Amino acid sequence: MEKTIWGSPAGKKRLAKRLVAMLPAHKTYVEPFAGSAAVLFEKAASDVEAINDADTAIADAYRLIQKLTPAGMAKLKKLPWVGDEKTFKSLFDAKPKGDVERLHRFLYLTHFSYGKLRGRSFSPNGMGVEAKTLARIEQFAPRLKRVKVYSGDYEKVVRKYDGKDTVFFLDPPYPGYNVDVGEGDFDEERFYGVLKSLKGRWLMTYGIRGKLPGMLKGSGFLVKRIRTPRTIAAMRGVGGSSVLTQLLVSNYQPAAKALEGGSDFAVDDWQPEESPDTASFLATMPLLKGVEPDDERYVLGIVLEPETVDAQGDVYSAAEIRQAAHRFMAEFGGLGLMHQMRVNGHVKVLESYLAPVDFNLGEVPVRKGTWLLAVRVLSDELWGRVKDGQLTGFSIGGTARRLPEASPTTEPPPSDTPAADSQPEAA
Template identity: 90%
Template sequence: MGETLSKALARARQVLESLQGKEPVEKTIWGSPAGKKRLAKRLVAMLPAHKTYVEPFAGSAAVLFEKEAVDVEAINDADTEIADAYRLLQKLTPAGFTKLKKLPWKGDEKTFKSLFDAKPKGDVERLHRFLYLTHFSYGKLRGRSFSPNGMGVEAKTLARIEQFAPRLKRVKVYGGDYEKVVRKYDGKDTVLFLDPPYPGYDVDVGEGDFDEERFYGVLKSLKGRWLMTYGIRGKLPKLLKDSGFVVKRIRTPRTIAAMRGVGGSSVLTQLLVSNYQPAAKALEGGDDFAVDDWQPEEAPGTAPFITTTSLLKGVEPDDERYVLGVVLEPETVDAQGDVYSAAEIRQAAHRFMEEFGGLGLMHQMRVNGQVKVLESYLAPVDFNLGEVQVRKGTWLLAVRVLSDELWGRVKDGQLTGFSIGGTARRLPEASPAAGPPPSAPPAADTPPEAA
């Protein structure tokens, strides 16, 4: 009876993207958190002529797959499973590809969980496990959580292997620390594209800490030319700007396909940094690409914050997995000794719905699809919720927990409240009698988390 629901949804998404004036972005062989497929053509146009090309933080290697091959090419990833997958693709035979075709490629939670716990020994089976888990996991992080958006959807991975795998034939593949590969291939005829982890973006892309000082030292010592994309947080951007490197701010739209679950920021802001001047034509702005000079924000008085509050309603027999909690309360001293006004909380709550609208787990990864936001509102008056007094202007958030795993953690008392994180600028208090020093409006860089 016509197309399946999953196909209908995919077709609807393409129509909506077309109405936005944006074509859907086709992945390379697999997707990668914060991958550069959308920017790949522009980035390739910015690269100078070279004989050796290196991607020390390959991920999905979108730039490599977009550019013409040169004499020497090398890619590396700290995730050794990614490096292993590239090597398996390089030696995949026609017989192996035929065998790969016979394995499951449709989204199914039971298959996903079975593969997650499996320890395949054969090359084809290892490759299939990696590709399947990457395609159908939340955030492409190959975590234990299956994305329900993929249920019943046929992956396009096999067609992408046919299209892109031949490009890997002469590429050297490494796994482990980036510096060893950088040092091995650095030289006057070398160009490097760098897309390292972005500190301070754990919730968005699941990345951990990154040693910016060490990386900065490596960048300053390179003989070759390098182009880098980076986040706007952390210490490195200011260090690079102060050292005279070319630092531009770029903004690209997030189309529906790139939205982070429910809602999502309409614009993705990153830095484009290089030790040479990219071609002016490649830096021309357009409807899908805004570029300007970047200046570091004033550092003094700026500090990260995390505020955690308890759930007001949790496990009850008839609650249908409904969880309600306070996110921020006005005129209440938090763990950093700061106080938020009702106006500041209103601004943060509205920004959350406009630019984020999804949730993360323990400030590490998105759980959109496992948790649905049902209500986000500001208390219009003082009122009591059971034995808890809620003050006017308090931001409350209600969610329904869809995941059995997460719901079990709520019931067991492992997840006990919402936590919001971000950055704020301290302002001097008006007078000694004014109470604790107020903060600027919470930036809410990190949306509320289950904590």
């Protein structure tokens, strides 16, 4: 049985059953950051329920499903639901006529896009596969009938429904994860202020990056770390670690049984690291084209170069670069586009290696310890952007623990403090 109508980046459908078991008794239930609303669809209906999303397209889709008539459903069934890149591109550029076409466009693009982000890139894993979206609508549409749907700033909805009989499930954007769901504009300090002011009880899932985890120390809230394995299906075409680590936070004590771990769910106490500071980093290096005359789409690029100052004024040692390169191949092995979406299937990683000595690659000097990456660009669209100069280099970004440079009077930092989470992107 399906768990949501559509997928969502970092959605909670695999955790939904456990999260519902953690919710206290309530009369009003609110999800201010709905996404795919996995927890709502998993739980029993409450007297009053409301969902909100800052993405107007998501809220619009929920409203369209709420008012979908049998005639509208019949029309929806006649539209294409099998993955096809030409259909995908046509719908991406289309201007729908009427509610049914608008709903179909949203659902098709969501289902068949990379990472469920409704971006321009079609996921080749969906080619020829029929979406189960129609069955999901029939399953979940009745559950939505009495739910109030909002689109806009989360705080307005939170204030409207806050009270002693209200429970909120909060799954806001996670700053530092580059998923392109609003994390770049999310004000963590403002959000923390809202959390402290709520009268109702709330349960929140959150990433381990950004400012908020540090603010939670000493807050009096219950803070746990949860780790869940990422299945092959969840990782396909997206890349990422085999284990997903998140924070579970609440202003009440969930039932002890609900917090018990298992083979698919590990939970323990968590405290933010005291030091050193965690900071974002970004380094961009140019692509080298035409290295292989017989393979036009073979592109070689420098990912990181040792002892070179990046855009944030940071320097990476050869040992740190080596560890980042090894972790990339062991846990990620895929590429992203502009730090927003994965393009596995459109770009094939051919080589990843560390320069054993100083040498020249054509007219480009390469220093010993430099991390180089070679790819073949399979997508005509992406190759056109490379040739036109729109995509000019590999850009690696993520978070790292920042340490001061050692001085003669300072003991050097340990050698095992490389970039904590990094992955190359095309930029």
